[in-house]
Amino acid sequence: MSETDKNLEARFEAYVAEEKKIEPKDWMPDSYRKTLIRQISQHAHSEIVGMLPEGNWISRAPSLKRKAILLAKVQDEAGHGLYLYSAAETLGVTRNQMLNDLHTGKAKYSSIFNYPTLTWADMGAVGWLVDGAAIMNQVPLCKCSYGPYARAMVRVCKEESFHQRQGFQVMLNLAQGTDEQKDMAQDALNRWWWPSLMMFGPNDADSPHSAQSMKWNIKRFSNDELRQRFVDMTVPQAELLGLTIPDPDLKWNEERGHYDFGEIQWEEFYNVIQGNGPCNKERIAARVKAHDEGAWVREAANAYAKKENEKRSKSATHAA
Numbered sequence: 161m162s163e164t165d166k167n168l169e170a171r172f173e174a175y176v177a178e179e180k181k182i183e184p185k186d187w188m189p190d191s192y193r194k195t196l197i198r199q200i201s202q203h204a205h206s207e208i209v210g211m212l213p214e215g216n217w218i219s220r221a222p223s224l225k226r227k228a229i230l231l232a233k234v235q236d237e238a239g240h241g242l243y244l245y246s247a248a249e250t251l252g253v254t255r256n257q258m259l260n261d262l263h264t265g266k267a268k269y270s271s272i273f274n275y276p277t278l279t280w281a282d283m284g285a286v287g288w289l290v291d292g293a294a295i296m297n298q299v300p301l302c303k304c305s306y307g308p309y310a311r312a313m314v315r316v317c318k319e320e321s322f323h324q325r326q327g328f329q330v331m332l333n334l335a336q337g338t339d340e341q342k343d344m345a346q347d348a349l350n351r352w353w354w355p356s357l358m359m360f361g362p363n364d365a366d367s368p369h370s371a372q373s374m375k376w377n378i379k380r381f382s383n384d385e386l387r388q389r390f391v392d393m394t395v396p397q398a399e400l401l402g403l404t405i406p407d408p409d410l411k412w413n414e415e416r417g418h419y420d421f422g423e424i425q426w427e428e429f430y431n432v433i434q435g436n437g438p439c440n441k442e443r444i445a446a447r448v449k450a451h452d453e454g455a456w457v458r459e460a461a462n463a464y465a466k467k468e469n470e471k472r473s474k475s476a477t478h479a480a
């Protein structure tokens with residue numbers, strides 16, 4: 161390593177240690193850049209693919225008010241995807257490369273979006289549990305060492321907290337409704353509980369990226385720490401709803417000051433992230449179709465931008 165490289169690396173390490181943000185033009189180790197591209201692009205893909213299970217219910221929402229709320233939420237997820245793709249682009253990867261990796265199965269997206277949304281109660285459970293888990297994971301990312309990612313997360317988290325509350329409200333209305341509605345809410349909780357816990361990733365001992373990402377202040381808490389926080393936060397909410405979390409081993413542990421909970425079915429998790437979950441193929445097919453059918457919009461936007469640029473450079477030449 162040359163003297164200049166050593167100085168640059170020392171500056172990078174000092175910035176991370178002093179909680180200063182690393183910005184796109186700053187020197188950074190290649191492996192830091194690669195880790196960020198991997199995580200941010202997978203996060204962006206999750207937001208975009210995550211629009212599909214809820215998009216499925218926009219035309220079937222039970223009232224105009226619910227339809228408007230769901231539509232706004234799904235649009236927000238698109239916006240989150242866009243901030244995140246832009247943040248990843250600052251690291252030197254192109255949008256086309258990222259989308260190509262998604263469409264060819266090279267890049268992952270969150271396991272949770274490979275499960276089907278079968279009833280209206282799933283809109284409640286997704287907002288309450290999936291957005292709830294997303295916030296738990298994303299609030300610490302607001303303090304991530306990479307500036308553009310951290311700043312994108314601040315806005316995303318504000319919107320996610322509205323999403324979580326609207327989901328909880330859907331669950332509350334159902335839980336306080338008829339017996340049939342309460343059963344729907346319980347059924348949705350039964351199906352979404354374990355996949356929500358899987359969102360936090362493998363146990364710390366089996367998480368290959370955690371140690372390094374924590375050293376770099378990309379991740380501020382481990383997968384297991386965040387999962388535990390989520391369980392501790394969510395159990396009282398389920399009690400308030402009068403619903404039962406589908407885990408016979410769930411129990412308050414006085415000594416630890418946390419809930420103990422049962423073992424996650426890791427085989428199911430790995431199966432889903434390897435592309436074999438209930439909806440993986442359907443989700444990618446829907447994304448590829450949307451991308452192909454949207455080609456004319458991208459072409460039109462590019463043609464318009466080109467025309468505007470030409471106009472601007474002509475008027476600059478006249479002025480000169």
Ligand code: FAQ
Nearest residue numbers: 203206207210237269270271294358359361367368369370
């Ligand atoms: N699903 O060593 P680790 C949302 C992969 S946004 C799929 O622990 P890391 C909003 C991992 O990529 C939800 N793959 O990895 C919304 C790695 O594979 P690789 C998305 C997973 O990166 C709500 C391998 O396993 N949020 O929900 C998953 O240190 C409602 C080893 O794992 C984010 O992306 C998983 N659950 O920690 C939208 C947050 N877990 O890449 C619509 C940012 C792990 O080597 C509707 N990301 N893997 O091939 C993160 O915080 C981290 O990347 C983790 C994983 C915590 C997800």
